[in-house]
Amino acid sequence: MTAHHQSFHIAVVGGGLVGKSAALALAQAGLRVALIAQPAAPRPADARFDARIYALSASSQALFERLRIWQALDHDRLEPVYDMRVYGDALAELHFSAFQAAVPQLAWIVESSLIEHALDAALRFQPNAAWFDTRAQGLDVRADAATLALASGQVLEADLIVGADGAHSWVRAQMGVNVMRRDYRQTGVVANFKAEKPHGETAYQWFRDGEVIALLPLPEGHVSLVWSARTEHARELIALDHAKLEAEVEAATRSRLGALECVGAAHGFPLALQRIDRLIAPRIALVGDAAHLIHPLAGQGMNLGLRDVASLVDVLTAKEAFRDLGDVVLLRRYERSRREDIGALTLATDGLERLFAVPGMLARTVRNAGMALVGAQPLVKRWLVSAALG
Template structure:
């Protein structure tokens, strides 16, 4: 860093997609930003061509990335729109969501993690107001007018605002004394990429079976990305299979909707839990993304929820009165209030759906099937559900 005695307007802790987006969004409001982001380990040579980690990017997230000049830099050949989504429940119950019926250009875009992170890195490298530090912090001290981070080499980093974007096990959240309520789902999300035999036609598919959820998301060149939220013992058994046997298990779980599947990437696993910070703010601190909330991936909205945090924080900072600095407690309370309803709604919806489909027995099965039929019979509700994240304010 060029000047350890200077005071940054904001320091973002966390080098993931949400943290990098936060650094760019805050810099765009005119702030001088320090981004603490450990350099990632080198990826295998073929990782860019076969990334099993993908995100369903909503229209709102796309709009923010466009304003940050990131979306335009993505390789369009590696993006896949989602025009339809088909959800299957018990006894062949089915829901169909259509971008055409919802009057939106697409329901989402499926974007590989490595592609999005590369575009963010490029944008950050060209932004004169962002200083990237390949370092981590070990202490956080807060006074009335600033926060001081002590880096691992003992160097101080001072900022008016510290943004915690450092994930579900957030160091910033812990240092700020913000409690987090957590409940393990007892599930592991398995991810991998496949070549499909049958065309996916830019449709996403999801199956709710025996308390587990299998999703196949479209990618270019008729590839698909798997997210299988499996009970953890079952997930361990699936990961122990050889590649052809694992592909066969996915084919069976997806009712061979896309025919034979050829596995193209390593199978990764992520433990699933519900996590909610009791507050989004502390003196001179704001939490965004997984540091503030972690939801079940069944709706594919975790990243979009975090990006909406970033957009709200940047919007609040940009609209501040001239006499308020970016870490002013009044601004932080405005940010927290602006995010409360959206976070509560999505957390309740995803957790409620998980609970509904995890219950076994005839009565829960009847409730689920009745719900599918009710939603299918109400076009306005279907349109709202299909377009919620597309039109969510960012």
């Protein structure tokens, strides 16, 4: 073995919250881990909050507590969600309450960079983790190991390759899996605002004309906008100056939080549904957006990916002593453990998107009647909250 040829138990390809969480969790479990990813970009000096905000569920909080990341976060920059109000086409409304569901909070609103920088710091001090700030460009899977060639010229050997490299995953492409993709022809427009009225730790969501508008609470009276808009409309929103964007959002949200002052630029990201026929192959497992892509209307995509990580770590650390980390029998346990969660959330988010995209008065009447029915069923609402918490 040369100086440029190194051996690991696991190589994680891809950074972001999911890949770095996987690398840290596996390293903390005593496995030698290679992470092929870039460090988090520095926070822009003029940005009050990140453009990318996540609503983290109880399952995600539990994973970060297990990794000792949650305890290291600046809690002044976290915002709990105690209530959620969802509005239909007309006057229909659903109200979800942490108090009624007997949970501490429905979610935590967290900036992406806050967690990613904490993960970076933990990985730098993790003796079982080696960081390669480059990209993978060659994969050879053999019976005894997988060999990963890096753009830097280094060659890594690992028992298992974990693909956490996003919706256009290079690792997944090497597996040759069937990818079923549905373009929603929508773009998620994100921007942050200072609200005139207090948000009361409440998340708001409006379904309007086939589009979904959400305002998520941030510290110090700020809110984060996530507007799933038709792509042409999204381009128009992103091109608006601050004053016109403020007016558009105030109108779309019926001035629920009063006047809004834009703090930072608006950004957009394309929305699509993506499913694959298998999560694993010999010596390969996929997690996060590499494994599934769902509509953000429920804010559950990141939570789903982090539950992939928790399940994979549990399966690998519970393996029999005689079994190899890349054994397909072992990896199938991970795949089976994720099937129901991924399938149910994919069906729910895609179904809701299709339902609210149907035009016409009849469809609107059915939607509002359905919301009213759910709102009148406390047990159903508690089940929905439980599912969202993971």
